[in-house]
Amino acid sequence: MSSIHEITLMLNGDPVEAAVAAHTLLVDFLRDSHALRGVKRSCDMQVCGACTVLVDGRPVSSCTMLAVDADGASVVTIEGLGGPDGLDPVQEAFLEHGALQCGFCTPGFILATKALLATNPSPSREEIVHHLSGNICRCTGYQKIIEAVESLAR
Amino acid sequence: MLPRPFTYHRPTSLDEAVTLMARHVDDVSPYAGGTELLLAMKMHFADYEHLVDLKRISELRAVKRNGGTLSIGALATHAAIAADAAIQGSLPALAGLCGSIANARVRAAGTIGGNLCFAEPRADPPVLLAALDAQLCLISARGERHVAASQFITGALETVRAPDEILLRIDIPLTARSTRYERVVHGHRTVAGAAAVIAQDAHAAPRVWLGCVATHPVALPNAEAHVAANPGVLDNALTQAIASDIARLDIADDEDASADYRRHLATTVAIRAITATVEQEERA
Ligand SMILES: Cc1cc2nc3c(=O)[nH]c(=O)nc-3n(C[C@H](O)[C@H](O)[C@H](O)COP(=O)(O)OP(=O)(O)OC[C@H]3O[C@@H](n4cnc5c(N)ncnc54)[C@H](O)[C@@H]3O)c2cc1C
Ligand code: FES
Ligand code: FES
Numbered sequence: 001m002s003s004i005h006e007i008t009l010m011l012n013g014d015p016v017e018a019a020v021a022a023h024t025l026l027v028d029f030l031r032d033s034h035a036l037r038g039v040k041r042s043c044d045m046q047v048c049g050a051c052t053v054l055v056d057g058r059p060v061s062s063c064t065m066l067a068v069d070a071d072g073a074s075v076v077t078i079e080g081l082g083g084p085d086g087l088d089p090v091q092e093a094f095l096e097h098g099a100l101q102c103g104f105c106t107p108g109f110i111l112a113t114k115a116l117l118a119t120n121p122s123p124s125r126e127e128i129v130h131h132l133s134g135n136i137c138r139c140t141g142y143q144k145i146i147e148a149v150e151s152l153a154r
Numbered sequence: 155m156l157p158r159p160f161t162y163h164r165p166t167s168l169d170e171a172v173t174l175m176a177r178h179v180d181d182v183s184p185y186a187g188g189t190e191l192l193l194a195m196k197m198h199f200a201d202y203e204h205l206v207d208l209k210r211i212s213e214l215r216a217v218k219r220n221g222g223t224l225s226i227g228a229l230a231t232h233a234a235i236a237a238d239a240a241i242q243g244s245l246p247a248l249a250g251l252c253g254s255i256a257n258a259r260v261r262a263a264g265t266i267g268g269n270l271c272f273a274e275p276r277a278d279p280p281v282l283l284a285a286l287d288a289q290l291c292l293i294s295a296r297g298e299r300h301v302a303a304s305q306f307i308t309g310a311l312e313t314v315r316a317p318d319e320i321l322l323r324i325d326i327p328l329t330a331r332s333t334r335y336e337r338v339v340h341g342h343r344t345v346a347g348a349a350a351v352i353a354q355d356a357h358a359a360p361r362v363w364l365g366c367v368a369t370h371p372v373a374l375p376n377a378e379a380h381v382a383a384n385p386g387v388l389d390n391a392l393t394q395a396i397a398s399d400i401a402r403l404d405i406a407d408d409e410d411a412s413a414d415y416r417r418h419l420a421t422t423v424a425i426r427a428i429t430a431t432v433e434q435e436e437r438a
Contacts, residue, residue, distance in 0.1 A: 002159035022162035022205070025192075044155070045193060046260055047342060058233075058262040064192045065263065068162055069209070112258060134257020 007071035012036075012080030020067045026060075027051050029067035030077060038078035038107040049135030052108035053077050059115040078107035081114070090114055090152060097148035101139035109135050113149050122153045157195035164207045168214070168293070168320075171206055175318040176295040178204040184320055185209075186229055187263035189256075190272040214267075214322065217241060222328050228267025228321040232256065235266060245286075245326065247333040247349075251278055256342070267321045273307045273370065276343040280307055281365030282335045284373075285349035288326045292319040310369040329353050332434035336426040337366065338419050340410045346419035348374075350381075350427040352435060360385075362396075362428060367405060367420045374399035377424060386432050388425075396424045 002021040009016050011034065020029060030036040030053065039062055040050035046061040053062045054076040055069075081088035087095070090113050100106045109132065116123055116131045123131065128149045137145065162185075165171040175182055181203035185191055194200035208214055214229035219240050226235065235241055236253030255278055256264065269279050270290070280303065288303040294316060303324070307313050315321065331354045337347035344366040351361045360381040365371035380395040400420050405413045 003161040005162065021159065023157045023159050023195075025156065025196075028156075044196065046189060046257070049257070049259065052259060059259050060263055061189075061259045064188060064196070066162070066188065066192070068164075069188075069207075115258070115262075130254075131258050134259055 005068045005071070007068055009070045009072065010074040012076055018067075022066065022068055024067040026053070026062040026065045026067045026070055026075075029070075030062060030075070036077045036079050040104055040107065042104070043136075047134070047136070048105075049108040049112060050105055052111045052135070054111055054115060057115065057118055059112050076111070076114075078110060081110065088114075090117070090148075093148040093151050094145070097144045097151065099140060099144040099148040105135060105137040105139075109137065109145055113152070116149070117152060123149070124153075125150060128153075155196045155198065157192060158198065158201050160195075160202055161204050162207065163204060164210055166210045168211055168322075171208060171211060171320060172293060172295055172318075174204070174206045175320060178206075179318040182206060182317065184271070186265040186268040187231065187260075189260050189264040190268060190274065208320065216323075219244060219328075224326045224328055226266060226324045226326070228270075228323055229265050230267075231263065231265050232261035232269075233258075236261065244328050245333065247335050248279070248282060248286075248326075251282060251335050255279075266324065270303070270306065270324070271313060271315055271321055273309075273311050273313050275310045275369050276345075276366045278335065278337060278344050278347050278366065281347050281363050281371045282333075282349040283324060283326070284365075284371050285335075285351045285361045285363040286326050286330060286333065287351075287361065288324050290324055291322045292316075293322050294319045298322070304363075304371075304373070307370040312370075329355065329358070331438055332431035334427045334430035334434070336423045336430065338423055343410065345411050345416060346423045348420070348423040348427040350424075350431045352381075352385075352431045360431075362424060364400070364403075364420055364424060367400075367416055368403045372403065374424060377428070381428060386435060388429055388432060392428065393421065393425060396421050400424075 002023045030039045042048045042050040044063050046064050051063040090110050183202040185205040185207045214227045216227045218225045232252040242249045284304040290301045330351045332352040335349045337344045347366040349363045362374045362377045376395040376399045407413050
């Protein structure tokens, strides 16, 4: 039996309280308990980036983080971007540049981009490539993704 | 896959963590970023009844410079080390390495202490820290002790850490004038990495270490002797000295490289690291 823990967190801006078993992974907590299906599980080993979420602004692999670790943190998934007034600028840039095809990798790329721009608002092309090198896309060939992010650099 | 069930402990002080480790010593693991541990537990390679999460003990993250020593808390993440102004200024080779290993998510969660304690044969920081003659400070209910980074890892996934010990910090003497780590990466992991360190003190011996090749980092004594006797000389004899050191290592074929190819890469990264320090010396 795992120990059970009461956790409180901000999830996409809303306060959430939950009881989680110690061995619950964050990806399952988000997808199964909160129906946030924009969080994808693919490689399950921190290589592909499909499961990327922001925890206190840092990009993490939710496939390899415990839900209990999110206690006290602010967690943002793709569902937390944009709002009634429209899409987030990063989402807009991906659309404008055709930086997605099937879209499976897109939430991860967009959140990874948010994390990059938060610490480095004017990344060079080289910095963009380095930062996104842990996210895998099987469709686009990356070129348009890099162009979309370049268009956001100030 | 899911990890098997366990009991999770989250101490907020070091005393509390030490007590928990002692109480559950028979089946306990410290838990930091989880980037190795959770992976191993998900694959059911590792299994513990108790995890002691060290992340809420803020003193374990501290980076300090005390005179000629740089102290890095075991819980400092790769991303924090890469972005730390004191480390960038005093030890750019380490900041640069931590900013380039793995990917942005692993760098944001993974810690330097977790990297050392897991002792993955392909880990980079242990090689550089051994060459820098870093000292590791460990704590348990029996007290603190210090172990040289060069003696900490004894084999694949094997260290001298006792099951109830917590790595507190890494103390790095800032005595080097030229430092370089060079590596060749294949896929997600390094296939050969070498560190060269030339001390400020002309009488101190140069250090050349190799890792990601055999089961754990090793010194290259013939290369070190050649560099000591022929400072600044990059000749065929240096290549032969390196090759003679590497010939003595037990290197196996694996999915990334054949043993022969890995020997070739090992020689190449060692030459690159030494060459880079020679260039730094010329500029100094
Ligand atoms: C996709 C990927 C790519 C990677 N690429 C590289 C690379 O190129 N080069 C490289 O060097 N590494 C690489 N790594 C490894 C990475 O550096 C480590 O996963 C990370 O540093 C481990 O730290 P952690 O805090 O997550 O450790 P954890 O997973 O939390 O712990 C690892 C082990 O150390 C123990 N431990 C942790 N902290 C302490 C402590 N303070 N005291 C005592 N024991 C402790 C744990 O009990 C556990 O056994 C990669 C990892 C991944 C997943
Ligand atoms: S599913 Fe988490 S990184 Fe691939
Ligand atoms: S758009 Fe299909 S994987 Fe990236």
